[in-house]
Amino acid sequence: MSIITKLALAASLATALSSAALAQDISGKVVGFSQIGSESGWRAAETSVTRQEAEARGVDLKFADAQQKQENQIKAIRGFIAQGVDAILVAPVVATGWDEVLTEAKEAEIPVVLLDRGVDAPEDLYLTSVASDQVEEGRVAGQWLVDTVGAEDCKVVELQGTVGSTPAINRKQGFEEAIAGHDNITIARSQTGDFTRSKGKEVMEGFIKAENGGADICAVYAHNDDMAVGAIQAIKDAGLKPGTDILVVSIDAVPDIFTAIAAGEANATVELTPNMAGPAFDVLAAYWADGTEPEKFIITESKLYTSADDPAGEYERRKDLGY
Amino acid sequence: MMRRILGQLANPQLLALAGVLLINWLLFPNFFRITWQDGRLFGSLIDVLNRGAPVAILAIGMVGVIATKGVDLSVGAVMAMAGAVAATLVVAGYPAPIAVAAALTVGLLCGLWNGFLVAVLDIQPIVATLVLMVAGRGIAQLITQGFIVTFNDPVLIFIGTGSFLGLPMAAVIAIVLLVIVTLLVRKTALGLFIEAVGVNRAAASLAGIRSRMLLLYVYGLSGLCAAIAGIIVAGDIRGADANNAGLWLELDAILAVVIGGTSLLGGRFSVPLAVVGAIIIQAMNTGILVSGFPPEFNLIVKAGLIFLVLIIQSPLAGRLFPARLRPVQEARK
Numbered sequence: 001m002s003i004i005t006k007l008a009l010a011a012s013l014a015t016a017l018s019s020a021a022l023a024q025d026i027s028g029k030v031v032g033f034s035q036i037g038s039e040s041g042w043r044a045a046e047t048s049v050t051r052q053e054a055e056a057r058g059v060d061l062k063f064a065d066a067q068q069k070q071e072n073q074i075k076a077i078r079g080f081i082a083q084g085v086d087a088i089l090v091a092p093v094v095a096t097g098w099d100e101v102l103t104e105a106k107e108a109e110i111p112v113v114l115l116d117r118g119v120d121a122p123e124d125l126y127l128t129s130v131a132s133d134q135v136e137e138g139r140v141a142g143q144w145l146v147d148t149v150g151a152e153d154c155k156v157v158e159l160q161g162t163v164g165s166t167p168a169i170n171r172k173q174g175f176e177e178a179i180a181g182h183d184n185i186t187i188a189r190s191q192t193g194d195f196t197r198s199k200g201k202e203v204m205e206g207f208i209k210a211e212n213g214g215a216d217i218c219a220v221y222a223h224n225d226d227m228a229v230g231a232i233q234a235i236k237d238a239g240l241k242p243g244t245d246i247l248v249v250s251i252d253a254v255p256d257i258f259t260a261i262a263a264g265e266a267n268a269t270v271e272l273t274p275n276m277a278g279p280a281f282d283v284l285a286a287y288w289a290d291g292t293e294p295e296k297f298i299i300t301e302s303k304l305y306t307s308a309d310d311p312a313g314e315y316e317r318r319k320d321l322g323y
Numbered sequence: 324m325m326r327r328i329l330g331q332l333a334n335p336q337l338l339a340l341a342g343v344l345l346i347n348w349l350l351f352p353n354f355f356r357i358t359w360q361d362g363r364l365f366g367s368l369i370d371v372l373n374r375g376a377p378v379a380i381l382a383i384g385m386v387g388v389i390a391t392k393g394v395d396l397s398v399g400a401v402m403a404m405a406g407a408v409a410a411t412l413v414v415a416g417y418p419a420p421i422a423v424a425a426a427l428t429v430g431l432l433c434g435l436w437n438g439f440l441v442a443v444l445d446i447q448p449i450v451a452t453l454v455l456m457v458a459g460r461g462i463a464q465l466i467t468q469g470f471i472v473t474f475n476d477p478v479l480i481f482i483g484t485g486s487f488l489g490l491p492m493a494a495v496i497a498i499v500l501l502v503i504v505t506l507l508v509r510k511t512a513l514g515l516f517i518e519a520v521g522v523n524r525a526a527a528s529l530a531g532i533r534s535r536m537l538l539l540y541v542y543g544l545s546g547l548c549a550a551i552a553g554i555i556v557a558g559d560i561r562g563a564d565a566n567n568a569g570l571w572l573e574l575d576a577i578l579a580v581v582i583g584g585t586s587l588l589g590g591r592f593s594v595p596l597a598v599v600g601a602i603i604i605q606a607m608n609t610g611i612l613v614s615g616f617p618p619e620f621n622l623i624v625k626a627g628l629i630f631l632v633l634i635i636q637s638p639l640a641g642r643l644f645p646a647r648l649r650p651v652q653e654a655r656k
Contacts, residue, residue: 040566044469163618191611192618196567197471197560202374206612209367210351213358226471230560237484239361256473323470 026285027058032080033089033277037068041254042274044322046116050089050277057281070094074101081108087127087284089277091115102126111287115276118297128283128294130276134167137251137302138174140270144249144304145219146182148267154218157207158190159200159231161223168192171223171251188217193227200227204234214240219247225257225269232265243267253305254323258315261307271303274321335636336583336599343603343628347610354613363486367609369494375605376493377402377552377569381576382583382597383497383504384434384548387541389580391521392589393441393448395542398549398576400459401433402569405553407466410474410563419478427550433459434546435539442538456573463565473562483558493555497598500548505594514592517541521589575604582632603632 031054038044047063054061062085064076070093080088081104088110092098095118102125105112114129145156158175161168172190179185189207193200200222208214214235222228228250235242242248242265250257253271260266283294305314347354347367357366381398388395405426412422433455440451474480485492508514519527520534528534549569557563577587582600585592607628611621634640 038469041470160618163621189615190618192621194567197562197564198556198567201560202370202608203612205370205374206367206609209353209370210613210615213365226564233484233560238365256471 025058026281026288028060029086029284029288030060030062030083031087031089031281031284032062032064032076032083032085034064034066034073034076034080034091036066036073036091036093038065038322039068041323042252042272045274045318046091046276048321049274050115053275053277053281057285059281066093068093070097077101077105077112081105081110084108085110086288088112089115089280091276092117092119095120099125111284113280113284115280123296127287128280128296128298130279130283130298130300132272132302133299134170135174135177136299137270137272138171138176139178140174140302140304141171141221141249141251141268142175142178144268144270144306145185145221145247146179148247149185149218151184152218154185155188155211155216156185156219156221157204157211157217158187159193159203159220159222159227160190161192161195161227163192165195168195168223175221187221193222193230195224195226197226197230200230201234202230203227204231205237208234208238208240214238214246217246219249222248222250225250225252225254228266228269229256229260232260236265241265253303253314253318255315255318255321256323258305258311258318261305261311262315264307268304268306271301271305273300273303276300334584334596335632335640336596336603339582339632339635340599340603340606342631343606343610346628347606347613350610350614354610359489362489363491364489367613369491371602371605371609372494372497373491374609375602376491376497377556378572378575378579378604379497379598379601380500380548380552380555381545381572382579382601383500383594384545385573385576386580386583386585386592386594386597387504387508387517388448388545389577389585389587390517390589390592391538391541392524392587393538393542394452394577394587395434395437395545395549396449396452396573397433397437397455397459398545398552399569399571399573400456400463401430401546401549402553402556402572403463403563403565404433404459404466405430405550406557406563406568407463407472407565409479409554410472410557411466413474413476413479414472419476422476422479423482423554426554427547430546430548430550430553431543432546433549434543437546438539438542441542442535460565463563463568467563467565469565471562471564475561479554479558480561481558483555483561493559496551496555500551501594501598504544508594513540518590518592521592576601578629579604582629582636584636604629 033050035047066072098119098121102121106125111127113127116131118129191203193203211217220231228248232242235246248266249268251270253269257266257269279298286292354367357364357368385395408429409422409426412425413419437452440446441448482492487495516532516537519532520537524534556568579600580597582603583593583596607625611624
């Protein structure tokens, strides 16, 4: 199945889900949300999108910021149980140590939905988990490159995330899976840019020197948008045109990359959606309506954005989310 | 005369730098190729100068602090604060000179605060500056409210990425600072006072040196240098990244000073050699980037090379050198 049909299917599925949710009115329900904290721009955006999604559905959202501590999350969940909320959303800070508090929630018959990360606990203790598929993100980025360069030879340089981090490992794996079998595309160099702009720029400068002043590089694949923004500056400093001389593809879809795409300096980004709460509210609506048990793992869509997807508009939509 | 210059050139730091550059050249034959492009020099060696400049500037401030038997752990956080202040002000519409002046003032005040804790309250430097290391980054995050504050101000961008006489602006700033600070400590008695306080503060005070003022000066200079580095780093990426700007760079700065032959126990110090230390560190970083090693090896390769450099300048190795080639502290004893 090609990526396009997959995306189309996912999109129609999403439409079906959201229209189902509109049919079932969940306004007036009280939902507790235990958020990890606000350590990154994406996390802040997730919090604002969750509030928006709750407001759009008329849900009364009780928000608790755990400031990166599991004990705070456990306290918050116990608080929600004591208040008798209708459901609880948790973005768990770590994977272990949840059995006890999840059991308490189950005994109180409050459904729990995990957002963004999983936990090591028996599956019957929570309703479902909503998360992105990081390998798929890499795959979508790789597939975009495969479709774009066609049969031409293409030397790719890769800016990895922090060495050993899960997103770096998964996004690398997905990209390699997508380009496997296309011998015209090779990863010539791969180094870590630590997910930061300045390291992304520094590493790209090195790559350009090492690859014949950048003339040999056909594309740069960055594990996140921030490194891509740094790389774009390095490409410009070397007297080349990012987006034309060197293709730029990255992951996350933060506002600044849309500015670059709109200016023609970046080509594509794969969205790590901050909207984990929307699908969570949808399954809760179905569960409350007729007891529908959702699947245990709901994977959010890894949507590809290019210059054809109104980058200026996407920037406007995202700039106030807290990225 | 010729012999003296040759003798100075043969010190362990410059030998180590030559060694690292040689390894880079072996791994990547085009390492020394420099071309002229868009009105500036372009090449790996220029990258080393440009990328090494922030740590070199930190090291220029740090070396004075370490010579007084202190240490300044807060410089990375001060960088983040200075960058955040400059970026937020230009985004709010203030002219660049005011933003730069405000950022430098913040750096100076941070340095003086450290100096106050060390000199007046007699808190141990590692603890005193740890306070600002932790709090400073938090303050920077408060200033930027967790965003990367992106700006388009031409002056700030010029400080970070511009060039002067073909050299990157960051390197030019580092060279100017190096010359000023070296003249300041070596052409006046200031350097001698710093060494005296580092060797024995009580004795120095009894000898008539106003050690409190002196400590305030050196910590203030360190804060000021950190602010300059912070403005450069922000200008370089056209944005203030409070979470990552200057992260762990205090350790690189301390390492640069130590590679430069200054003892953590205070006393004799050399500003130019600390800068050479910073360039050695950056030459290694750039070498790893162009060599094509998998990133998993970065830290091991770096640690191995640093280990070698430190062995070359250990007292044991020093005895193997002829007297005139020994490291600074050995030869002058």
